[in-house]
């Protein structure tokens with residue numbers, strides 16, 4: 001027995017060993033299988049789909065998160081905590097109209113959407129074919145080019161991501177996203193980048209695309225860039241310069257500017273707040289909060305209390321001698337970001353409401369004007385004010401296309417802060433911009449023009465003689481001149497029209513948007529895409545071979561959304577940055 005047993009054991013040993021190996025293998029296989037199942041399951045959750053869709057992520061070759069700071073901040077101010085406030089609804093309470101008229105209307109809208117989408121596809125395809133990776137497509141000569149200060153990181157590529165997603169062009173979206181996650185922020189021929197443009201287009205573009213698609217690779221790329229842009233605040237007083245100079249940032253040699261456009265040094269609050277929310281890292285919030293505290297401190301000490309001058313001396317942190325005030329170029333998004341940052345912070349930082357209300361009271365009293373027109377049109381515009389130490393504020397009735405975002409901003413502020421008068425003002429400003437579009441032979445308003453104005457915001461009598469003496473009478477009555485007659489494919493007028501449609505539910509805005517789209521398409525289309533034009537005054541347009549990335553990021557996106565279901569990028573779920581990238585609002 002013993003012998004037999006031994007023999008049996010001897011014979012059994014390899015068998016037992018095999019069973020043990022088999023069992024181990026089974027366990028390993030089972031474990032591997034489990035890992036695979038978990039991997040697939042996690043992969044199906046959109047947050048982690050990056051690997052499932054096979055993104056090859058290329059990390060930037062210089063890791064700014066490891067860069068030591070010359071002026072470290074000992075304790076970061078945390079993001080406001082607590083349950084987000086339940087803010088008033090921004091969007092009108094739309095209902096679905098299933099009547100025959102409602103169904104017919106939806107068919108009209110679907111065909112308009114298709115036309116806008118086809119303009120986008122044409123522009124995107126040409127960019128892909130001949131300009132891919134460059135900042136912009138040259139829509140006449142069919143080449144790619146990099147824009148000064150944009151780093152050559154492919155501004156159009158990053159700026160277009162959210163539109164690709166919104167228009168349902170998912171294959172192109174993933175192709176573009178796969179390229180975007182390989183951007184190396186250290187791979188640039190430039191010594192510096194434009195802090196504002198890189199924040200709103202690249203950082204905003206990546207965050208918006210992440211908030212829509214939940215692809216973590218895009219968030220990773222945004223964090224890398226956020227860490228680079230964060231370095232701009234490493235100055236003695238933590239105020240950012242206009243240019244982020246890479247070597248200066250590494251050596252701790254940065255200084256804020258003595259005379260920088262107020263919008264460019266203040267318009268990062270949305271993107272940096274969102275980054276802080278997504279990463280849980282308060283450093284991004286801390287720095288934008290410091291800038292807001294300066295706005296707060298200065299608000300009532302300027303030459304036009306309530307507003308801030310067009311240029312800032314952030315170096316000495318003092319109000320410089322600038323006495324010009326505008327909602328147009330150089331200052332625009334400073335104001336735009338006040339209600340928007342309030343929204344992204346879930347209403348938990350009341351300072352932004354105070355800054356908005358205070359500045360808009362001043363705008364209403366000093367910058368808004370009603371044009372003098374033969375029909376006494378009930379419209380408003382925002383002009384420029386210069387404050388003289390002798391005579392006080394002087395308003396020039398000069399209008400900029402860039403300033404047409406103001407209608408939408410007043411509407412948004414009116415909704416969020418429950419100020420019905422602001423919504424009305426926003427409507428009148430929006431209609432003013434549309435009136436200026438309709439006034440030109442091309443159906444597009446000029447970049448900059450001057451108008452005859454009434455003395456107050458009330459209707460006033462038309463004065464033919466005055467107009468004949470003062471104006472270029474080849475223009476529509478009410479215009480004095482078209483100082484800069486170009487159209488640069490800008491979005492601001494259609495932006496306000498879109499916002500007004502979503503906020504009021506009034507389908508007249510969809511009709512305006514359709515008219516504007518057709519005019520823009522007629523006047524700017526080239527064989528390859530769409531181009532800026534030299535003058536909106538001649539229907540025979542001269543194309544200037546430029547198509548900035550905001551054409552794809554903003555102008556076409558706003559138009560598309562105007563004809564889409566109000567649930568697509570619902571304004572109660574998202575806030576749009578100044579480049580129209582949708583950032584998720586906290587619930």
Ligand code: DMJ
Nearest residue numbers: 333490491492550578579
């Ligand atoms: C865009 O880059 C942004 O909308 C910015 O705020 C102003 N200029 C362009 C569009 O005109």
